[in-house]
Amino acid sequence: MIKENFLMAWDNIINSKMRSFLTSLGIVIGVASVIALITIVQSVTGEMMSQFESMGADKITVIATGNPLKSGLTTSDLRKLEEIPNVTGVAPSVSITGSAGKQGILLDEVSIMGKNEKYFQQDTTELTRGRKLTALDMDGHTYTCIIDQDIEKAVFPNENPIGQKIMVNGQGYEVVGVRDTDSSNDVMSGINASSTSDGTIIIPYKNALSLSGSSTYSNVDVFLEDTNLSDETTSDVETVLDAAFNYKDDSYKIVDLGSILDTMNSMQSLLTTLLAGIASIALVVGGIGIMNMMLVSVTERTREIGLRKALGAEPAQIQALFIIEALALSLIGGAIGIALGLIISVVATLIIGTTFSISWGAIALGIGFSVAVGLVFGWTPAKKASGLKPIDALRSD
Amino acid sequence: MPEEILTMKNIVKEYQMGDETSTILKGINLSVQSGEFISLLGPSGSGKSTLMNIIGFLDVPTSGEYHLSGRKMSGQEEKLLAQIRRKEIGFIFQSFYLLSRQSALKNVELPLIYSGTDKKLRYEKAADMLKKVGLGDKMHHLPRQLSGGQQQRVAIARALINDPTILLADEPTGALDQKTGRQVMELFHQLNEEGRTIIMITHDVKLAKEAKRVVSILDGNISEEVI
Numbered sequence A: 001m002i003k004e005n006f007l008m009a010w011d012n013i014i015n016s017k018m019r020s021f022l023t024s025l026g027i028v029i030g031v032a033s034v035i036a037l038i039t040i041v042q043s044v045t046g047e048m049m050s051q052f053e054s055m056g057a058d059k060i061t062v063i064a065t066g067n068p069l070k071s072g073l074t075t076s077d078l079r080k081l082e083e084i085p086n087v088t089g090v091a092p093s094v095s096i097t098g099s100a101g102k103q104g105i106l107l108d109e110v111s112i113m114g115k116n117e118k119y120f121q122q123d124t125t126e127l128t129r130g131r132k133l134t135a136l137d138m139d140g141h142t143y144t145c146i147i148d149q150d151i152e153k154a155v156f157p158n159e160n161p162i163g164q165k166i167m168v169n170g171q172g173y174e175v176v177g178v179r180d181t182d183s184s185n186d187v188m189s190g191i192n193a194s195s196t197s198d199g200t201i202i203i204p205y206k207n208a209l210s211l212s213g214s215s216t217y218s219n220v221d222v223f224l225e226d227t228n229l230s231d232e233t234t235s236d237v238e239t240v241l242d243a244a245f246n247y248k249d250d251s252y253k254i255v256d257l258g259s260i261l262d263t264m265n266s267m268q269s270l271l272t273t274l275l276a277g278i279a280s281i282a283l284v285v286g287g288i289g290i291m292n293m294m295l296v297s298v299t300e301r302t303r304e305i306g307l308r309k310a311l312g313a314e315p316a317q318i319q320a321l322f323i324i325e326a327l328a329l330s331l332i333g334g335a336i337g338i339a340l341g342l343i344i345s346v347v348a349t350l351i352i353g354t355t356f357s358i359s360w361g362a363i364a365l366g367i368g369f370s371v372a373v374g375l376v377f378g379w380t381p382a383k384k385a386s387g388l389k390p391i392d393a394l395r396s397d
Numbered sequence B: 001m002p003e004e005i006l007t008m009k010n011i012v013k014e015y016q017m018g019d020e021t022s023t024i025l026k027g028i029n030l031s032v033q034s035g036e037f038i039s040l041l042g043p044s045g046s047g048k049s050t051l052m053n054i055i056g057f058l059d060v061p062t063s064g065e066y067h068l069s070g071r072k073m074s075g076q077e078e079k080l081l082a083q084i085r086r087k088e089i090g091f092i093f094q095s096f097y098l099l100s101r102q103s104a105l106k107n108v109e110l111p112l113i114y115s116g117t118d119k120k121l122r123y124e125k126a127a128d129m130l131k132k133v134g135l136g137d138k139m140h141h142l143p144r145q146l147s148g149g150q151q152q153r154v155a156i157a158r159a160l161i162n163d164p165t166i167l168l169a170d171e172p173t174g175a176l177d178q179k180t181g182r183q184v185m186e187l188f189h190q191l192n193e194e195g196r197t198i199i200m201i202t203h204d205v206k207l208a209k210e211a212k213r214v215v216s217i218l219d220g221n222i223s224e225e226v227i
Helices: A002-015 A017-056 A075-082 A117-122 A135-139 A149-155 A187-192 A205-212 A227-244 A257-300 A302-310 A315-352 A360-387 A390-395 B048-055 B078-088 B104-114 B119-132 B148-160 B178-193
Strands: A059-064 A087-092 A094-102 A105-115 A127-130 A144-148 A165-168 A171-179 A199-204 A219-224 A252-256 B004-017 B020-033 B037-041 B063-068 B089-092 B166-170 B197-202 B213-218 B221-226
Touching: A002 A017, A002 A315, A017 A257, A017 A315, A017 A360, A059 A227, A059 A257, A075 A087, A075 A219, A075 A227, A087 A105, A087 A117, A094 A149, A094 A205, A105 A149, A105 A205, A117 A135, A117 A219, A135 A205, A144 A149, A144 A165, A149 A171, A149 A199, A165 A199, A171 A199, A199 A205, A219 A227, A227 A252, A227 A257, A252 A257, A257 A302, A257 A315, A257 A360, A302 A315, A302 A390, A302 B078, A315 A360, A315 B078, B004 B048, B020 B048, B020 B197, B020 B221, B037 B048, B037 B178, B048 B063, B048 B166, B048 B197, B078 B089, B078 B104, B089 B148, B104 B119, B104 B148, B119 B148, B148 B166, B148 B178, B166 B178, B178 B197
Parallel strands: A105 A199, A144 A171, B037 B197, B037 B213, B089 B166, B166 B197
Antiparallel strands: A059 A219, A059 A252, A087 A219, A094 A105, A094 A165, A127 A171, A144 A199, A165 A171, B004 B020, B004 B063, B213 B221
16 A cells, blocks of 8 residues: 555656656755755864874873963972872973984974973874883983984985984984874974974973973973863862962963863764754755645645545545655655765865765754655645545546 | 345435525435446436435435445544445546546556555456456556547446446546447446446436436435336
């Protein structure tokens, strides 16, 4: 029975192709925009979020701007931060621009970063050669460094740099490791390393501090054991910092990636809901279109309805015929809309330059929406058809 | 042995038109035996269409009793009326009322769809019935590819497909020329000889007299003349 109804509905749709197409167009546009918007928003924000996550949601970054009495954090302040519960390590970051080279080769736009061994415990950047810096490198008199592949190519073409000397701001350093160039996984170093730089060299933090001419650290990462406790730990960090700066206001800022991530998450879902909501206005308009067409169809086919009733069709069978027709119309519209929405998404992500990821949720939503629209807006016309009296229907001309 | 299949006792049908009540049928008594060929003869406005609608369970009387093959028409539940129509009545209309986009075969199958017959059996029954009315070679034609007489024969096949108690024909030759009208009448005679009960509504005296029994209806009352 349902199959026959589908065949009859299909027959009607095929027979008035243009009208069916125009009727479905509202659903096509509605579903396509819902899918495209959701997919694009999710692709873009999803990529942003995964970048942020890999930058480290498991740390708190302290930016100590200092005040006239104290310009930044001292080594003993760092030690106090390290003693806070749930803190696994504290990594100061010193970043300056300087020169690097060896005989005959000089790069003068090199980003020099001072790090400690804790940094390397958290850092996910692959070393292509050699080793990381360890606690043993941190005594302030050891001149070891890690260079990136840009420096490797420029300074040591066709040779193994490990164990070689490289001059960093006039001081000879022994290269102990080589790391990937592009994956600056630390958000601060990502910001600090200007894109025009010739490359990055990482040296022990104390050496970098003396190169920078400062005596305090202004940029410190505090690594957490359990990110769920980040709120408590953040307030502990604030207590230590308040004491360190003698309770002077505006001496430091705390950047908590975890909470930024939370904010971004809720913004993303808000944005998705908002855009999908706007797009679903088109769906409602499309639904009204379907209802209008079905009402016209019921009027046009009054005599057919009467005939079917005379031949023994029960009211429920007539109702099914028209609901299925509305459903088929909106499902066809939905299918075209999904295809169109995905095409738009692929093109848009190509233009924006993010990776396209298919959102099954959006597709399910598209199908769900079209079914709902078909049922809701097909109901009234179908009810009207099923309620026609057979004699009245047969008599109509 | 003929048995009484249709009994009407004092059937009254009234319509409310604003403040006025107009009585279309004023107490009709009628009984029909199985195998009869009856014509209901009357001019337009005589109430014959209303009577036909009541006989065909398309409409319900205001008062009176109506039994068809042991079933009493009671209540007005559309679902039940539809089931009775499907099983007991084969309708034939003046203007055929075929679904224009469906083949002859599909048109004949339609009542079987509503009675839930499976696809294979539907096809077999419909094809047999079309052969019986002489359209075995035109099963897959669309109505517009058939002549008026052929279309009416498709409609007759459709009316017969559920093996109804009564074949109810409303001016079956009204839209046909004399020659094809004649063919349709021949088909009726043939069906009647096979034992089919036929009630034919017409305003044409000559046509009415082809039936074995003529029931005249005028101003909502009936009178019989047996020929």
